[in-house]
Amino acid sequence: MKRLSQAVFLSMTALVLNVQAAAPDNASAQAGERAREIWHQQIEGGYQTLSEKAGEFAEHSRHWCADPATGSRSDVEQAWQQAFMAWQAVRFVDFGPIETDNRAWQLQFWPDPKNLIARKARYLLSADQAPTTDTIAGAGVAVQGFPMAEYLLFDEPFNRGDQALPAERSCQMLTAVASHIAANSEQQLSDWRAFEKHYIASEQYQDASVRAGMNALEILEERRLAQPMGLRGTGKRSAYVADAWRSGKSLATVEATVRGLKTHYLPGLELLLENSGQPGLADRIRGQFNEVLENFPALDTPMAPLLADDREFSRLQGLWVDVSQLTTLVNDQAAVAVGVVRGFNSSDGD
Template structure:
């Protein structure tokens, strides 16, 4: 997307001024309604994350108390369900999730230096007890879904002497999943407490839209284009994707689009329609369906799709659909609403 020029920004601002001056009370009331809906919808997502985080912690405890092959598979499934719940609300990059680097605590990514694996090795070899305090002091690479994913899924680690259900590794898994559960519960509670500040502040309308824009941008550029070799060195590599160890990179992408459709789109569509953008609204809603139509066929490991040119075409189709969706939201809708992206909106995750 080309950045908006100062002239274009000024034109949009001036164009909006007569409408706001003519009936500012109506606009304020309507934008409050949008934020009320966004708060309610995002709240549902955070509550789902809290419930799945708790389920993951409980299943991890059940497994480590009485290890079995079936129990390990159930723990992996619990991890996936909690991780996908996070993916659905991952686009929210403001408010309580900003406190204490919570987003990074849930998902330390990208991780080009493989800090998660290095941190796991250190914590397992360290003689100090693995406690909640130890995890809290160990940094974001040790605190979230990627660390639990490493312990549950990493192929080389699973063939080592430290593999689950080794005692110290189980203690680390329990501490990490407990941290995820506590973090999820606190985030849901803090979002509830954030309601008055969020609904009452006009700036959060643009902040919510920019969050969705950044989420689509990260999905397009980092989670798809980078592993597909469309960015950087031009080489396809699954290791550039998130959640590659569990082979859930594409399932996670699906969840992120579902989350945007479920928790962001309803109020956004209402806002666009109230700004006389019915046709654009329909285009965006249809494009969300187009992207999701690529699934569940792409709810498969990404690596085989990157390795085979014929299979790679399905990834290309998904990428094109995501690019079109990002253009509709980040270009056309943003311009129509006068929302200007931050300078580094896609820097960080």
């Protein structure tokens, strides 16, 4: 009888220990699922804005090119900027439907060290057949996205030539590119919505989501800021290796990306950190996002003049330091806290 009591006691003890061990795992799984629900909802909102703004850009392009005398080029340029900044806000998402048919590259071909965008534009504008939506769809990613539209609208040598907008052939190409961007943006929104159940149910996307923000911050620090500033690569300052240099919106894209990460990425990460017993780290990261954004709107200016003047360059240095500190908090501290190991980054164009 004594042995039986001991056996029952040991069995009950083992059961209690198993329940206690399972409880944190269940809480962690529930927190992960809730984080993925938050991420999906936030990112869907970002894609919704992108789809709306891309549609408006396509509509403004068609309207102006149909009747340049009564339309407004500035409206087209503003619509391009609003759609492009909406893309910057969700640019960090590097998994799921955005991987379909290189859709991210279709929306933004960058980096472009060989200036393929200008070369492709000259080729298509001198071809026997006028550019159409079918032409753009089959012409490759360098032709299909925001940078090509930026070239047509903002490239100074091009717009001093006889093909400058609103020349008929150039307008045909602009409207075709804008239509392609709008169609891709609409399809991305639809695909992301359809992706919801699989995304939320699959634990693998927790790590993928965390890494997406990590990769975006690393690219922002190293390639979108440090490289043009001459802190990496050749060691020479050059605005031409930044994105959106033709429109002078390189720094505006930085702000849009940081705001997008704060809005669409940070809430899910905060929940995971709080579940891991790190609410203080979550607060520090939110504070550092605010620190980076305090550099704007003073830095909503073309990068080239800041690179050319040593006194102005210090403003860029301040921004870079703030971004570097944010990257360290997320990539080195938050990632460890939530158990994410840094993986290969396939989003940097290498």
